[in-house]
Amino acid sequence: MLREVDVNIFLSYAEEDSRIASRIADRLTEAGHTIFNWMDPVQRGGRFRPQIEDRIRRSHAFLALLSPDFRESNWCGIELDMAIHREQRLQADDPSAAFINVAAIANVPPADAGVLGSYDWVDMYSPGKVEEGLRQLAGRFERAEELLSTAVNPGGPRPASDIEPVFRNRHDELQRVLNGLANAAGPHFWLVVAPPQLGRTWFLERVSHDDAFSKPVPWVVRLLDLRSQPAEVRADPVALLTLLFGNTSPAAAGQSPRRIAQEILRSGRPNLCLVDNAELLTEETATALRVSLGQIYRFVQDMGKRDLRLALIVASRRDDGWRGVTPPPRLSALPLTEFTPDVVQQALRELSDAMGNTFSPAEFTRNAARVHSVTEGLPALLVRCLQWVREEEWVEMDRLETQDLFEELAGPYVREELLTPASLLPDSRKEAGGQLAALVDACRVLTPYRLFTMSHLRHHLDSDAGFREALSAAGWALADLSEAISDTALLRRPLNEPWKEMHAAIRRLLFRHFYRSPEQRSLAHDEARQFVEIWADKQVGTEQVVGLVECLWHEASALCLRDPAEMKPRLSESAKKLSSALRASAAFTLDELRDFAAERMKNDGELEEVVGDGDGLLSRLVEIVLNPEDS
Known part of the structure; x- marks a missing residue:
């Protein structure tokens, strides 16, 4: 007999499994639980995304009825996405919280179950196992109710952490990766880089249970979240390799890359390894792990099986140890962007x-x-x-x-x-007095700029007493600070230019945080523009053009905040002056530099947003830069 504890349960199943799902729903209802069953006419039937979001948010537990049809169902995938995100949010507050439960109602090998393969299943497909499975679930639901009853408040305001974010503009990024993995020519190794809370974990979870990996030959998909591993495991490339390939015995733990490749060949199934929170690895460990994975990849490729491969997706706040041509194969970078x-x-x-x-x-x-x-x-x-x-x-x-x-x-x-140690100070850089404060203050002085160099830091060291004191308290020279900034999770990656850039959305957010009034922001842009013009005057070649565009952007931003009516005459005058100041170099003629400036301006979304082109001002500025003598 099931103990009666009222638990809100979201029942997720494929339409093809509705018969056994109804039986399970009836038994759980008899036990006093409240079940969301999307086929129940009382609950209006059908599946609607807002309704699903709301019901998952209100539930104490999510029960997935796992079967081959569940794996094929797009709706089940959507529901699982939302449940995974909710469980992650709950575990951020309480690591012991368990939201997702899996009942196997058909014989599905764990390696074919995607992300659900890592959960402790209840067997409900073997003869006579349904009642026993229900009893096991009853104990889990009781614990879930105890853990979550204070967090779940169906009648009250919806907690912010429980609203499932929309990831609809991740479709293109997802397809880009999936197409690469499916193509025999690749790319098969990927590096997903993003600052905090931009959806890296969600992206890996979504990839892990995509239908593409269930046919024609089911892939072996394993997800390793380094947050759940102790420090000694994160420092051991052999231990990490063992976890990635599902080897648990002491003998298996010492397998060489060649042996692992041979096991892949014997299985006849492609392997996908997913590594989340890879910033927790030191650069040395990441490099060693990448070397081993590269060896396995080459062994598998050399076997000549067209549809057999090792694929890898690494998600990290940083790219230390993962970028570079060697060791092969090179990881293709996929920076996650903000929502449009x-x-x-x-x-x-x-x-x-x-x-x-x-x-x-x-x-x-x-x-x-x-x-x-x-x-x-x-x-x-x-x-x-x-x-x-x-x-x-x-x-x-x-x-x-x-x-x-x-x-x-x-x-x-x-x-x-x-502005935390996790984002600003990697594990390899242990904080000593004042270093975090110095990096926070560096963010303050740098957020007005879209790009910055050592010269920018030196300028503020000379002109900003507070910044100078923060650097002194940290015991850092300017070169130390520049190196530390390069290690933060806030920069745009990969770094393809000699200067550095913050992730644009985070830069704009921090700028508004540090400079709280329109007057402060306008003044910050004025001061930045003055420095950038001096900086640009010292450059040669295309770097002059970069300075020209940045000067126009700073000036436009300041005028937009302070005096929009002056934007057209002031910017026109500045465009003429800056273009006239460009100097030909040994590599580029003056016309080539002005053409480059015009193209850079036309493709600058932030400049277009602040200038606006409703009255043709941006187009006019482009013409002035191209032909300053005629303006």
Whole structure:
């Protein structure tokens, strides 16, 4: 007899398995549980994304009825995506929290189950096992209710951490990776790089249970999250290799790359290894692991089996130890980007539909711009902002334009995710007095710039007493600080230029955090523009052009905040002056440099946004740069 404990359970299953799903749902209901069964007419039937999101958020437990049809179902994949994200959020607060439960209702090998292969299954397909499986689940559900009852509040406000972010503009990135893995020519090794909370973990989870790996020959897919491994394992490449290939016996642990390749050949199945939070590895460990994986890859390739391969996706905040041509194969970089305004608007439309609100297209566009301005399209902030919209019932949305609300919504993310040791100081760089504070202050002085060099740091060291004191307290020379900045998780990667750049969305977010009023931001841009013009005057070749465009962007940003009416005459005058100051070099003629400047301006999204081209101003500036003598 099942003990009666009222637990909200989300039942996820394929339509083909509805018969056994109904039987299980009935037994759980008899035990006093509340079941969300999407085929139940009482619950309106059918599957709708907002309804699924809401029900998963309100549930104490998620029960997946695993079968081959479950693996083939797109809807089951969507539901699992949301459940995984919810479990990750819960475990961030309580590592013991278990939200996802798996009941095998058909004989599915763990290697074919994708991410669910790592869960402790309940057997409900063997003869006479349904009742025993239900009893096992009863104990798990009771523990889940105890752990989550305080977190789940069906009648109250929706916690921000429980709103599932939309990842709809990850489709192109996902397809790019999947196409590479499926193609015999590759690329088969990938490096997914992104700052905190941009969806790296979600991306790996989504890849791990994609239908592409279930046919024609099921892949062996293993996901290794380094957060769950002790420090001694993270420092041992052999131990990591053992975990990636599912070898648990002492004898298997010492297998050479050749032996592992031979095992792949005997299985006749491609292997995909997924490594999450790879920034926790030292550069030496990452390099050693990459060497071994590269050897296995080459052994498998040399066997001449067209559809047999080893593939690898590494997700990290940094690229230390993973970039470079050697050892082969080279990892293809996939930087994750922030969400576009269109995606933000889509999320608002879905929220509006779920709440029964109706707005005009103009209102949606205006509100999407406000939400995007506050969140910069960063998934973690979008979740929080959508929660605020829901709680406030869409009332006075113009409050999103205030600094106070920006600090309320974005401040915790900035303080708890960005300006932290995890983001600014890698494990290999242990903090000694004042180093974190020095890096935070470096962020303050650098966020007005879209790119920076050692010269930028030196300028602020000379002109900013607070920055100078912070660097002194850290015991760092300027070169030490520059090296430490290169190791942070906030930079755009890969670094393909001699200068450094912060991830654009994070830079804009930090700029608004450090410079809290329009007057402060305008002044910061004025000061940055003055320095950049001096910096550009010392450059040669195309670096002059980079300085020209940055000067125009800084000036436009300052005028937009302070005096928009002056933008056209002031920018026109500056474009003429800056273009006239360009100097031919041994490598480029003056016309070539001006052509390059024009193309750089036309392809500069941030410059276009701040200048606006409704009245043709950007086009006019391009013409002035091309022909300053005629303007």
